Amino acid sequence: MALAGLSGPPRYAAAAAPPKVTKAAAHYQDYPNDGQMCGMCKFYIPPGGSPGAGMMGGTMGPEMMAAGTCQIVEGSISPRGWCQFYRPLSG
Template sequence: MNYRQKKLSRRELIKYIVLGATIPYVWGDAYKAEAAKASKALMKYQDKPNGSEKCSNCIQFIPGDTSDANGECKVVAGSISPQGWCTAFSPKS
């Protein structure tokens, strides 16, 4: 191989620059979403319901695989029990 065959074309160079510039944004979105959530302590999360208010009846709750499995919350970080409750509770309409 001579020097000309090893040389990058402008098109390849631009492709690598664009790819290298977008990777941090793609990876960073997952970390930003989790960092934007509040802690359980801040939201006064508890694993038991507050009267008839419980996470499984909240619009913020993302259910797990089964109805009894822990899920996630759009507001609170970490694993959330369907029987739990926090100050961000907002009933489903």
């Protein structure tokens, strides 16, 4: 099987977590899609919070809408963002 499309050095050094996909590969956008958003996605990790808790699982207050991270997509993730891997918390 060809490995076309893979580039860059392997990323299995320090962390045990699997590599994440880029925002471009996930078709990430920093605004909701038809009412769906990262803050309601099971893969969203709010700042100071835990995965699968949604935006309510992190710090309460204004920080609640601060950028968090994602279990799948790399980089800073807006709770109001969205990508093609969206899965609802209850789904």
